[in-house]
Amino acid sequence: MIRNVGSNMRRPGEVPAGALTVTLRDAAAISGLSTATLRRRAREGALETRRIGGRRLIVVASLRRLLGIGEAAERA
Numbered sequence: 920m921i922r923n924v925g926s927n928m929r930r931p932g933e934v935p936a937g938a939l940t941v942t943l944r945d946a947a948a949i950s951g952l953s954t955a956t957l958r959r960r961a962r963e964g965a966l967e968t969r970r971i972g973g974r975r976l977i978v979v980a981s982l983r984r985l986l987g988i989g990e991a992a993e994r995a
Contacts, residue, residue: 940969940976950986960985 934941934949947954957977960966967981983989 934979938979940971940978941982943975943977946977946982950982 934945941949943954943957946952946957950957952960957966961968961975961977966985967978969976969978980989
């Protein structure tokens with residue numbers, strides 16, 4: 920069987936350009952933090968999430984703030 924290898928294929932942990940949210944698994948791969956740590960930080964309010972359908976997604980801007988990267992870190 921030949922799989923469709925289109926331009927929408929990406930590696931795990933790679934944030935698509937312009938993505939507003941990522942899965943918990945991708946957030947863990949990107950950050951190097953465990954999924955348990957990310958869940959805990961979300962419960963504590965340090966990480967913003969959204970429930971869409973039955974999935975809990977991590978807001979990319981919030982993940983960047985948590986990691987100290989992006990616009991917020993550049994201004995500091």
